[in-house]
Amino acid sequence: MVSVSSFFDQKTSQESIELLEETVLLSIHYEDLNQIYQKSPEFNYIGRCITQHYYGLSEQRSWSLRRQTAQDRYHHWVKENPNLLDRIPLKHVASYLGMKPETLSRLRSKALKGTP
Numbered sequence: 001m002v003s004v005s006s007f008f009d010q011k012t013s014q015e016s017i018e019l020l021e022e023t024v025l026l027s028i029h030y031e032d033l034n035q036i037y038q039k040s041p042e043f044n045y046i047g048r049c050i051t052q053h054y055y056g057l058s059e060q061r062s063w064s065l066r067r068q069t070a071q072d073r074y075h076h077w078v079k080e081n082p083n084l085l086d087r088i089p090l091k092h093v094a095s096y097l098g099m100k101p102e103t104l105s106r107l108r109s110k111a112l113k114g115t116p
Contacts, residue, residue, distance in 0.1 A: 004055075020088060065098045073097045074107045 006013035010030060019025075028036075037044040064073050077097055078085060085093070094104040 004058075018092075020092065070097070070099045070103050071107055071110075073099070074104065075111070078111070 001017055003013040003015055003017070005011065006015075007030060033047070037047060064076070068076070074097060077093070090104055090108075091101050094101040097104065099107075
């Protein structure tokens with residue numbers, strides 16, 4: 001996980017990342033990553049592929065927030081992440097989906113009743 005603009009532009013981040021479960025994190029300094037990229041064409045290629053993959057996911061999320069209804073975003077998220085719904089506090093799910101917790105609560109209630 002990374003704040004792309006903060007890491008690559010070496011600026012203070014405008015966001016924070018909160019861990020919700022016990023986690024082991026590994027980190028690398030910007031300068032060290034660049035040294036690895038310069039010394040290893042293979043790692044440079046892998047890093048670029050990873051960056052492209054996550055940029056694509058970011059673009060999909062941005063499109064979803066702009067173009068999909070709250071209901072569509074919720075249903076898609078549940079379909080793609082069924083194991084997370086019971087593990088993440090609903091306020092965080094709502095925030096990620098770009099909606100108020102009350103909206104998420106209504107959508108969940110409708111889904112449990114089987115209504116669209």
